[in-house]
Amino acid sequence: MVEAFHNNIIFPNKFTGDGETKMTKDGHRVESETYVGGHVEALEAGVFRADIPCKFRLTPAALKSLRDSVPETIEKELIREFGIPLENVVDFDERCAEVQETFDHLLAIPARMENPRIYHLDVGAMYPNIILTNRLQPCAMVNEEICMACTYNRPDAKCKRTMNWEWRGELSE
Known part of the structure; x- marks a missing residue:
């Protein structure tokens, strides 16, 4: 998505060639994939900022x-x-x-x-692909190096909560 933005492409194609088509180990093509299981609980939907x-x-x-x-x-x-x-x-x-x-x-x-002292974005209604595109979850997408370089990396950081995610995909023959 970042590359598409820099090249003024509004809706990039999902696949551009055979080399990018995902396949399972037993030779089935992955038509679509998503992650299921992570959820966010919120008392109130919206964005809460420290200056409002x-x-x-x-x-x-x-x-x-x-x-x-x-x-x-x-x-x-x-x-x-x-x-x-x-x-x-x-x-x-x-x-x-x-x-x-x-x-x-x-x-x-x-x-x-x-003024709240938290930043909260309710992603409860977001589709998993949006969550993944915006790098909100799953935490497996963030490695230790990225975590250490983060501005918000403190011992008491709440972003390090591990969520259970399960891969789900649609396959074709």
Whole structure:
């Protein structure tokens, strides 16, 4: 698609020669192929940008439940993710208090108008070929080298979530 754009071709042909026709190992021609299985769950469709204010309605009961489970959650993650026993953490109670204070601020005003801190594109309704063309998924299309060069590559990056994909194709004899 990139080459077609640079050469002013609006609708490029899918195949230009016999050498590009995909064949299975047993000699069948692949008429069409797609990937099935990956999905995106979204509470609301659309693009959310950090520079456009958005209305958020938070559920106080859920926030309170999360607030109350902060010490257990942090302890579990310290041990599971980082292998750090609780005895080695000097300021555990202070850090838990900071997180709980953040929840208290959210509980004080559950109906909020803020600039989101996430970028979200709902691709739930996109066809798999569009997802593949735009390199949105599957993650097998991105190798470690591409991932390391990415601007958004951080230890806490959520883009590294692995999805289960299955190849599906239509064959001819």
